[in-house]
Amino acid sequence: MNNRQNDIACNVGQGPVTGKEAGLMICHYCHKVVSCHDYDEATICPRCCATVHTRKPGSITYTWALVLTSLILLFPANLLPIMQVDYLGSQEYSTIMDGIIYFFKEGSYGIGIVILTASVLVPVFKIAGIMLILLSIHFRWKTWLRHKTMMFRFIEFIGRWSMLDIFVIALLTVLVNFGFFSTISAASAATYFCGVVISTMLAAITFDTRLIWDTCIPPNREEE
Amino acid sequence: MEKPVTKKKKGISPIWILPAIALAIGLWLLYRGITERPITVVVHFHSAEGITAGKTKVMYKGLPIGFVKEINVDKGLDSVSVVLAMSPKTKEGLVQDVKFWIVRPEITAGRISGLETLLSGSYIAVQPGISKVPCREFYGLDEPPPVPETAPGLHFKLKTDALNSIQRGSYIYYRDIKVGSVQDYTMEGSEGIIINAYIEPEYRHLVKPGSRFWNASGITLSGGLSGIKFHMESISTLINGGISFYTPEVLMDEPPAEDGHVFKLYKDYEAAEYGIKVTLKMETGEDMVEDLTKVIYRGLEVGRIKKITLNRNDRKYKVTAHLLLDPMAKPILKKGTRFWIIRPKVGVNGIQNLGALVSGPYITFVPGEGEPCYEFVIQGSHSKEILKNGTFYRLESTDLNSLEPGAPILFKHIQVGEVASYDLNPDNSVDLVFIIYDRYVRLMNRHCVFWNYSGMNLRVTPAEVNLKTDSIRAILAGGIAFDYPHQLYGKRLKPAKPGQRFKLFKNFQEAVKHAPGLKPAGKFVKLETTQPVSVSEGSPVYYKKVKVGEVTGVSLEEKHDKIIVTVFLEKKYLALIHKTTRFYLASGIKVKGSIRTGLDIQASPLASIMMGAISFINPGHKKSGQRIKTGQVFRLYNSLDDALAADYVAVTIHFPKGQKIKVNSKIRHQGIEIGHVQDIGFENHMDSILVKALIKKSASSIFTTGAKIWVVYPEFSLSGIRNLETAITGPYIAVEAGPGPRCTDLQGLAAPPAVPVVKTGLNLIAEAQSLGSLKRGCPVYYRRIKVGxxxxxxxxxxARMVWVHLNIYDAFAPLVRTNTRFWNASGIRVDAGLFSGIDVKTETIEAILAGGIAFATPEGEDMGRAVSQGHHFKLYEKAKDEWLEWEPAIALKK
Known part of the structure; x- marks a missing residue:
């Protein structure tokens, strides 16, 4: 692994390795390779008329903003109750962790682990992972670039599963609706949790993975 | 190589709004989390039963204000400390004397409480305190605390001897509305109990210092012969115990009771009654019932006897009744007020105080003058308050009889006055004072004659005086009646002077002797009889139970050994009396009957039961114009039956021995009743029975010489049951007219005539060798249809043959011709031979069982002529086969 990384790093110094260096851009929509030498950084795809950029504009800023949003929202999402159970007139609130603990106590370890993963670990992992990548870009950490890219792919992939908890609550709300006897409804944390998931997913979309590799290009060359 | 243009964007990207919003939300949530951080409070309970950490709530007035965070056992293991997370809003309220207790569902015989916790689980209830010292550690109570002294509302005390079923939390009701509750109770000394009670602020004004509280628990049942009083408060008080109170109307304007006021708790509703206490000394407590005997003033209930006690020292008035009078009676209670007891009086002068008969005796009074007074002595009841205005007159009588003050003075049965009082004159005659009401004073003139109208005359036989019990006296209302000669009606007469003295006659008859003009117009007739009579002077004469006259004298005419009863008949009824009228004695109750004829009870009007009475009937057609003369003599029959029987013709029938005839057995002709047996006797030699019968005049022509008379009994035989009705009604005598002249002395047959005459149909005679199994009633068949x-x-x-008499029904008579063959169809005929096999011939089942006769008529010319009555045929033993094939066409009668 290390060798291959080094290969790339070595290659970088010898000539135009990246499209950017070669003055090429790719259209985000029709994937046509467009030369950027004749144009500004932002130009029009001659084929599909979409705006073409070398890199996604403002990717780092957007991703930072969204990641920070989700980081802030992560706290109320986990600390406030996500579900309200009315059982024979008595209200009960439960946070995400309460539910997980309940399942573990009940012996349903499988469900417990699934919910723990989808609702707690995945968002935390996503936020932590994207922040790690962003930090590495910011501080031009040139190590583990390939692993970071793989991690990002993984984050993109699991992002869709983190809505599991919301699905469970939505289903329960509909299924358990017996008026006075038993009612389940979503509580405030559900909103924040949705915010966390949405902003992490958006963060993953706005992030341009090529930026990871841009760190390999020495700043002097980039400025040339 | 052209350098790409790098554009630097100025300013901050709008995307940063997102984290800013998130941060704002986060900060706001944080702020709220800090400010609304629950206040942790520790409460020590004896038991944390029913409490769950994290779930059990702290409720105040139905709202959750906190929850149980955790439960720990205290060091000494004798209590638990419950950590409560209280809403920050309660911060100010968490002071030293805040009380916590656990509300659990509680179902005991005494009460059901906290029922809502069955579903929602137990909760911790809070009662706020008044202290200002904040506190975070409390000691929980085992049961709900009483309402604090400072709570708005009325806090007062009730004093009682026994707690009964009152308990902490028992409700206090006002007109069955829950207005408060029992907070606590303590023993005071060794006897009294002090109950701390609380009335909610909105009902506070209802409690006045004069309010009466009583224990409303359970059922109160009191009473005696004169009534039962049943009192029950609501079911919940029955279970839970409760206190009710009421405030007398008169006290409603007084200021409400102060906090800490001590009331007496009465043991029940009755005991709590409010009123003026009055004592009334009386000679005897007879008929007086505590709590039930009322004090009534002019028809209004103004109080009751609450208690009756014995006086040890008073020799005359041994009993003291404690009355409780309505406060409105207060102004009446003066020294001169007189009390007396009204008892139901059932007398010759009517039923007095009927109300008291139903509700028991009561006490009444007349207001008097003088100082206010609360102790009275009962007065005798010999005087009566006259409530109407009128003029007073006097009566002189030799005897008071059963007259009492209040006895009515009647004119034509209308009460026009009443007896006011009586006294004894110096000459030992009775002086009665009576009042005639104003509107009737015009009736009073000097011709007025008064007599004692005590229901029934007292002049009846000694045995009947004994019968004159109270109840009969009650039925026959009495009093004094008066009248003046009828000729004077409508004339202007000189009115009597007030206070004028009249003579009181013993009865109407006496009065009539004195003033014959009183008697209504009418006629005297004489009734004679040889039998002793049970009527006497004054006995009524009824017609259809309406009195039309009366007996004025009974005398014995020695010469003819007859009793002559003189009867006076009122003029308006004279039209009812004719020369044919039959008078009879209608006294008493008559019961006649037997199992067969049923029971017949005749009860005459009560007066006639006691005094005997005469009644009459008018048989036959009325013949107007045949007016009776005064002094006309009638025969007096002994009974209605005798009077009716005067129409009947007596017939004597001689029967051989052994007939089951009884008196009243019916005599019938062709099934219709024409008379009955009046008497049965033996003939001279005891060998035959002499039946005396009464026959209706219209039917007497049947009784002629040669008439056939026999007794009909029920008959049971294989061919059926005959005369079934006689099994129930008994045998009767049947009569067939004979050919001779009329006669009243006849000979009866021992058995029904062998050949009864049947007037309809065709009567034939079949000559048989022997009777076989034939009987009377056996059917005669034609093609197996019964035709006779x-x-x-x-x-x-x-004596060579047996003549069997047949009767062919009218409709089938044409079937019989001179050549008709009759044969005996009884039984089964079996012809069996070695080669012919078995041939079984039968007629109908009835014929098999009971025997019968069948006949067939040849076809066409061979059938012969029609037959006349009494034609003789030969009765063959069996039918020839060819007979059975005849199929003549004969028109039947329609």
Whole structure:
């Protein structure tokens, strides 16, 4: 692994390795390779008329903003109750962790682990992972670039599963609706949790993975 | 190589709004989390039963204000400390004397409480305190605390001897509305109990210092013969115990009771009654019932006897009744007020105080003058308050009889006055004062004659005086009646002077002797009888139970050994009396009957039961114009039956021995009743029975010489049951007219005539070798259809044959021709031979069982002529086969 990384790093110094260096851009929509030498950084795809950029504009800023949003929202999402159970007139609130603990106590370890993963670990992992990548870009950490890219792919992939908890609550709300006897409804944390998931997913979309590799290009060359 | 243009964007990207919003939300949530951080409070309970950490709530007035965070056992293991997370809003309220207790569902015989916790689980209830010292550690109570002294509302005390079923939390009701509750109770000394009670602020004004509280628990049942009083408060008080109170109307304007006021708790509703206490000394407590005997003033209930006590020292008035009078009676209670007891009086002068008869005796009073007074002595009841205005007159009588003050003075049965009082004159005659009401004073003139109208005359036989019990006296209302001669009606007469003295006659008869003009117009007739009579002077004469006159004298005419009863008949009824009128004695109750005829009870009007009475009937057609003369003599029959029987013709029938005839057995002709047996006796030699019968005049022509008379009994035989009705009604006597002249002395037959005459249909005679199984009533068949019956049989006059009498029904008479063949169809005929096999011939089942006769008529010319009554045929033993094939066409009668 290390060798291959080094290969790339070595290659970088010898000539135009990246499209950017070669003055090429790719259209985000029709994937046509467009030369950027004749144009500004932002130009029009001659084929599909979409705006073409070398890199996604403002990717780092957007991703930072969204990641920070989700980081802030992560706290109320986990600390406030996500579900309200009315059982024979008595209200009960439960946070995400309460539910997980309940399942573990009940012996349903499988469900417990699934919910723990989808609702707690995945968002935390996503936020932590994207922040790690962003930090590495910011501080031009040139190590583990390939692993970071793989991690990002993984984050993109699991992002869709983190809505599991919301699905469970939505289903329960509909299924358990017996008026006075038993009612389940979503509580405030559900909103924040949705915010966390949405902003992490958006963060993953706005992030341009090529930026990871841009760190390999020495700043002097980039400025040339 | 052209350098790409790098554009630097200025300013901050709008995307940063997102984290800013998130941060704002986060900060706001944080702020709220800090400010609304629950206040942790520790409460020590004896038991944390029913409490769950994290779930159990702290409720105040139905709202959750906190929850149980955790539960720990205290060091000494004797209590638990419950950590409560209280809403920050309660911060100010968490002071030293805040009380916590656990509300659990509680179902005991005494009460059901906290029922809502069955579903929602137990909760911790809070009662706020008044202290200002904040506190975070409390000691929980085992049961709900009483309402604090400072709570708005009325806090007062009730004093009682026994707690009964009152308990902490028992409700206090006002007109069955829950207005407060029992907070606590303590023993005061060794006897009294002090109950701390609380009335909610909105009902506070209802409690006045004069309010009466009583224990409303359970059922109160009191009473005696004169009534039962049942009192029950609501069911919940029955279970839970409760206190009710009420405030007398008169006290409603007084200021409300102060906090800490001590009331007496009465043991029940009755005991709590409010009123003026009055004592009334009386000679005897007879008929007086505590709590039930009322004090009534002019028809209004103004109080009751609450208690009756014995006086040890008072020799005359041994009993003291404690009355509780309505406060409105207060102004009446003066020294001169007189009390007396009204008892139901059932007397000759009517039923007095009927109300008291139903509700028991009561006490009444007349207001008097003088100082206010609360102790009275009962007065005798010999005087009566006259409530109407009128003029007073006097009566002189030799005897008071049963007259009492209040006895009515009647004119034509209308009460026009009443007896006010009586006294004894110096000459030992009775002086009665009576009042005639104003509107009737015009009736009073000097011609007025008064007599004692005590229901029934007292002049009846000694045995009947004994019968004169109270109840009969009650039925026959009495009093004094008066009248003046009828000729003077409508004339202007000189009115009597007030206070004028009249003479009181013992009865109407006496009065009539004195003033004959009183008597209504009418006629005297004489009734004579040889039998002793049970009527006497004054006995009524009824017609259809309406009195039309009366007996004025009974005398014995020695010469003819007759009793002559003189009867006076009122003029308006004279039209009812004719020369044919039959008078009879209608006294008393008559019961006649037997199992067969049923029971017949005749009860005459009560007066006639006691005094005997005469009644009459008018048989036959009325013949107007045949007016009776005064002094006309009638026969007096002994009874209605005798009077009716005067129409009947007496017939004597001689029966051989052994007939089951009884008196009243019916006599019938062709099934219709024409008379009955009046008497049965033996003939001179005891060998035959002499039946005396009464026959209706219209039917007497049947009784002629040669008439056939026999007794009909029920008959049971294989061919059926005959005369079934006689099994129930008893045998009757049947009569067939004979050919001779009329006669009243006849000979009865021992058995029904062998050949009864049947007037309808065709009567034939079949001559048989022997009777076989034939009987009277056996059917006669034609093609197995019953067309007639065997009516009888007899030996031929020369005894060679048996003559079987047949009666063919009218409709089928044409079937019989001179050549008709009759054969005996009884039984089963079996012809069996070695080669012919078995041939079984039967007629109908009835014929098999009971025997019968069948006949067939040849076809066409061979059938012969129609037959006349009494034609003789030969009765064959069996039918020839060819007979059975005849199929003549004969028109039947329609």
């Amino acid at each position: 019956t065997v009516t009888g049989y007899e030996l031929a006059p020369d």
